[in-house]
Amino acid sequence: MRIALFIACFNDTLFPDTGRAVVKVLERLGHEVEFPMAQTCCGQMHYNSGYQDETVPLLRRFVDVFEDAEAVVCPSSSCVNTVRGNYARIAAGLGDAELARRVDRLVPKVFEFAEFLVKKLGIDDVGAYYPHRVTYHPTCNSLRSLQVGDAASRLLQNVKGLELIELPDAAECCGFGGTFAVKNADTSIAMMTDKIRAIRTTKAEICTALDNSCLMHIGGGLSRERSGIRAVHLAEILAATEEEAPR
């Protein structure tokens, strides 16, 4: 399959390793990955922060760039949810029937990375090797908005060498929430503190998830506490093999 990668601006700029890992896994499975250079941002930050007028040109750009793709894969469930959960309503609100039709055709082709592997390709073993104790935090967008279910856990369970440890109160939000983390920093940190306490009880070396945004927040707290636990995107775990260990 020819897969268009939507990396998301956040990953492009701050977490390029995640993008490289997605490419590696998909190519290892025999697919062809393309990366349209005209892509930038889905508009999530603007939309969720109330700057909804600013989202419109970004939505148009996304549609222009990706509408001809066979499938679009993105390693960020919150960005996929922006497209899947909001684009149709935004387009309808603009009263642009042609744009609304283009959005309707595109949206079913856009997938979150783990969801794409398990639900679309029907694969839950990608031949990875990752000899570490790992706990999985289901991010709110992957859990409640996209409802990826056990996709990530199934992928992790099939990673050789990996010990998956259940996270207590896993479904509770980590407290990131985009601009919430800054505008309501105290509440965000209170939520993070409890999430980190739960992570520490697992004695895992790695906390993984499907969103680098949440992982940046959790990882930032783990780093400040000098916990020794690292936050790593699921794609990077799946990209690791016996021949080629992660950095």
Place this chain on the structure above:
Amino acid sequence: MTDYGPGIVVRKPFAEAARKALRDSQLRRNLGKATSHIRRKRGEVVHELPDWQELREAGRAIKERTLRHLDHHLLTLEASVTRAGGTVHWARDGAEAALIIGDVLAKHDAREVIKIKSLTSDEIGLNSALSTRGIKAYETDLAEVIVQLGGDTASHIVVPAVHRNRAEIREIFKRNMADTADLSDRPADLTAAARRYLRQKFLTVPYAISGANFGVAETGSIVIFESEGNGRMCLTLPRVLITVMGIEKVVPTWRDMEVFLQTLPRSSTAERMNPYNSVWSGIKAGEGPEEFHLVLLDNRRTEVLADALARETLQCIRCAACLNVCPVYERTGGHAYGSTYPGPIGAILTPQLNDPGPAETLPWASSLCGACYEVCPVKINIPRILVHLRGKVVRRRRQTLAGKLSPESVAMATMARVFDNPRLYEWSQRAAAIGQIPFLHGGVIDRLPGPLAGWTAMRDLAPVPKQSFRAWWRERKQGTGRP
């Protein structure tokens, strides 16, 4: 009129009010314990019903359909109540409702009135308004008694005194009730003291005020669900009964109640059925109150109804399930919201009932985690409405030059331009990698200036990598010679 404060007028921005609550580790422990307990119990009774999702959808559909023809159902309710011997009043806002209620009581020369727990009466600041006319209102719901005698405000929709512990309740009772010098803090002793205090009110005050869980239009019946039976006392003993009801609480028929009789108790108190379900239709000679007044309150509900993207807000049946699952509420408590309506539902309802001001910070009091939407028994998409309200606030603020030129507004506009231009975007990525150098300490960014200081207070920030993904991709493509 100095103490006349309607319960929905928010005085402090959420972040500021939350900071104070977050410092109170006792409060956080109490709330965490209480909310996780009720969450677990709710989960148990909800999972018993195989058709829970169908019931949620039915509840949503009933409310949506009713709101679409609200005028019609309200007129039917008015006709039915009138036919059954009650008097219906229409109140544009809280002040008007308080005036109507005060006038009814004044006509009887009432100096005291007993009250069933009512959020709507809190919303309009009814107790304070009545006190300015020399009428003392006594709360009779146990938790509301604790709140009232403590000179406090409610912090939860269903359990208003959830922020108080037993020791505090004992102190409040000792200071306000007769013969309590030796009162212990055992729950049985505390409730016995409250019972003695309340019985005296039930037997001596012939006037009562209630809210309404539902108003059934076809028969003109008002429905109250409660756990204690104190409400039942207020409904049966007094001579005059006044009900204040938000106009969104009407349902067309008794058939509609089948759904809410199942979903409301399970969602609110995690009970299969409430211990007391009271229903009355107007008045009946020789039985219960001799006079019944129904005050139908708008107080900006029609404005909410006019906003197609927010009108779902009015579907709320005040079960508080969203409060109990909310990770923000669990940590800040209800007082941080500064309103009769705290938690996720408060974050969307309060700003819509308020003037612009601190209430406008409430739509941002959420990480948009979606737990509220998942449990809501009438499927109010709270996260979507929060985002919609954020948009309304931003658009309103940007109508002024100062708002348009605010640092946040300028930053957002600039970023949107950058994101719509891949060359400028890539240039910015490189600029960020260089610009961050002064902030790097030991491989991480541990202190940022201005509005971003909140991030680094307790969180490190990994540095921006030298090579972006797209730069790597370009290099790789050139390296392998692929087009």
